[in-house]
Amino acid sequence: MSDYTIAAIEHPAELQHQFEDIGQQLDASTLGMWVFLLTEIMFFGGLFCAYAVYRSAYPEAFAEGSRHLHMVLGGVNTVVLIVSSLTMALAVRAAQLGKRIATTNYLVATLGLGLVFLVIKFFEYRHKFIEHHVPGPNFIFDGPHAQQTQMFFSFYFAMTGMHALHMVVGAGLLVYFIIKAYKGRYNARYYGPVEVMGLYWHFVDIVWIFLFPLLYLIGYHHGLAP
Amino acid sequence: MVSHPEPKRIYFAVFGALMVLTLATVLVARYELGVLNAVVALTIAVIKATLVVLFFMHLRHSSQLTKFAVASGFLWLVILISITLSDYISRAWLPLPQAW
Numbered sequence: 001m002s003d004y005t006i007a008a009i010e011h012p013a014e015l016q017h018q019f020e021d022i023g024q025q026l027d028a029s030t031l032g033m034w035v036f037l038l039t040e041i042m043f044f045g046g047l048f049c050a051y052a053v054y055r056s057a058y059p060e061a062f063a064e065g066s067r068h069l070h071m072v073l074g075g076v077n078t079v080v081l082i083v084s085s086l087t088m089a090l091a092v093r094a095a096q097l098g099k100r101i102a103t104t105n106y107l108v109a110t111l112g113l114g115l116v117f118l119v120i121k122f123f124e125y126r127h128k129f130i131e132h133h134v135p136g137p138n139f140i141f142d143g144p145h146a147q148q149t150q151m152f153f154s155f156y157f158a159m160t161g162m163h164a165l166h167m168v169v170g171a172g173l174l175v176y177f178i179i180k181a182y183k184g185r186y187n188a189r190y191y192g193p194v195e196v197m198g199l200y201w202h203f204v205d206i207v208w209i210f211l212f213p214l215l216y217l218i219g220y221h222h223g224l225a226p
Numbered sequence: 227m228v229s230h231p232e233p234k235r236i237y238f239a240v241f242g243a244l245m246v247l248t249l250a251t252v253l254v255a256r257y258e259l260g261v262l263n264a265v266v267a268l269t270i271a272v273i274k275a276t277l278v279v280l281f282f283m284h285l286r287h288s289s290q291l292t293k294f295a296v297a298s299g300f301l302w303l304v305i306l307i308s309i310t311l312s313d314y315i316s317r318a319w320l321p322l323p324q325a326w
Contacts, residue, residue, distance in 0.1 A: 027289045034292055038299035045303045052307065053314050071252075078248055086241040089282045096231040195284070202282045206275045212248075213267040217255035221263065 014190035026192045033196045037203050040166075044207055047162065051155050051214065061148030063219035065141075068133060069156065070124055074216035077120050078208065084113035085205045092198045095181070098188035103181045107194075110201065111174040114167055121164050128153070156215055163211060166204045173197060240281045247274050 011017055019025040055062045091106030132140035135154045143149060177197050180186065186194055251270045255263065280286045285296060 027292070030288055031292045031295060034288075034295055034299075038295065038302075041299050041303055042306065045306050049307045049310050052311055056311070056315065075248070075252060079245070082241065082244045082248065085244075085278065085282055086237060089237045090234070092284075093231050093234070093237070199283050202278050206278050209274045209278070210268075210271045213251050213255065213271055217252065217267065218263070220252075220255040221258040 012189075022189050022192075026195070029192050029196055030199070033199045037199065040203060044159075044162070047155075047159050048210065048214075051159065054151055054155065055218075058145065058148040058151065061145035062152045063222060064143050064145060065149040065152030065156070065219070066216060067219035067222060068131070069216050070127065071216050071220065073120055073124050074212055077117050078212045080113050080117050080120070081205050081208050084110050084117070085202050087113065088198050088201045091181075092191065092194050095186045095191035095194040096188060098186075098191075100181065100184050100186075103186065103194065104178060107174055107178045107181055111171055111178065114171045114174065118164060118167055118171070121160065121167075125157075128157075159211055159215070163204065163207050166207070170201055170204055173200070236281060240277050243277055244274055 012022075015022055015025060019028065087106045087109040091103050091110060094102035094106055128134055132138050133153055135150045135157065139146075139150050139153070141149050174197070177194060181194070247270050251267055254266050254270075257263075259266065279296070285293060288296075
C-alpha cells in the first residue's frame with residue numbers, strides 16, 4: 001500500500017478542483033455543452049425529417065401555405081438573429097479580453113435583439129390567428145389543398161414555436177449572464193460560462209437559418225400571396 | 227486550451243458572408259428551378275451553419291474530442307433523415323403483397 005497523503009491543493013476559486021487547469025476545465029465545459037446541443041440537433045432533426053416527409057408528399061400545398069407567411073418579417077427576423085449572433089460572438093471576445101463593461105454591453109445588445117425577434121414573431125402569430133390560419137377547428141383556408149395546407153401550418157407552428165421557446169430560454173439565461181458579467185465574475189482566464197452561453201445562442205440561430213428558407217421561401221417562385 | 231481572442235475583423239467578415247448568403251437564398255427562391263430550389267436553399271443554409279459553427283462557435287479551435295463529437299452528431303442526423311426518407315420515398319415502388 002502506498003502511503004502518500006492527499007494534500008489540499010491550492011487552486012483559484014474559479015477552477016473546480018477536479019480539473020488540472022483552467023484550459024482543461026474550458027475544454028470539458030465546451031464538450032459538455034456540445035453534447036447537449038447534439039441532443040438538440042436530434043430533437044429539431046426529427047421535426048425537420050417529418051417536415052421533409054410531408055413536403056415531399058404535398059409539395060403544392062406546402063408552397064401554397066408558404067406564400068401566406070410574411071416573407072419580409074421572416075427575412076427581417078433572420079437579419080436580427082444573425083446580428084445577435086455577431087454581438088454574442090463579440091461578447092465572448094470581450095470576456096476573453098477581460099473587458100467587463102464591453103462584455104455587459106454586448107450581452108445587453110444580444111438580449112435586446114433576441115427580444116426584437118420575439119416581438120416580431122408575436123405579431124406574425126397574431127396575424128395568423130386573425131386570418132384563421134392556425135390549425136384546428138377554426139382553420140379556414142381558400143385553396144385547392146386546404147387540408148394539406150393545414151399540415152404545413154402545423155409544421156410552421158410546431159417548428160417556429162419550439163424555436164421561439166428556445167429563444168425565451170436563451171433570453172432568460174442572458175439576463176443571468178448580464179448580471180454576472182456586470183458584477184465582474186468573468187475575466188481573461190475565466191470566461192468559460194460566457195463561451196458556453198454563446199454556443200447555445202449560436203445553435204438557436206442555426207436552427208432559424210434552416211427554418212427561414214424551408215418555411216418562408218418555398219412558394220416564392222409562384223409569386224407573392226394575393 | 228484557453229484560446230486567444232481573435233481579431234474583430236474575422237467576426238465582421240463572417241457576419242458579412244452570412245448577410246450575403248441570406249440575400250442570395252431570397253433571390254434564388256424567386257426563380258422556378260424545380261427540385262433545384264430545395265437543393266440550393268439547403269446548400270446555402272448548410273454553408274451558413276458551417277460558418278457559424280467554425281467561427282462564432284470556435285469549433286476550429288476546439289479540442290479534437292469536441293470536433294469528433296460534433297462530427298458524429300451530424301453523421302447521426304444524416305442517418306436519421308436519409309434512412310427515414312429512403313423508406314417513405316421507396317414505399318410505392320413495389321406493389322403490396324395481396325391477400326389470397
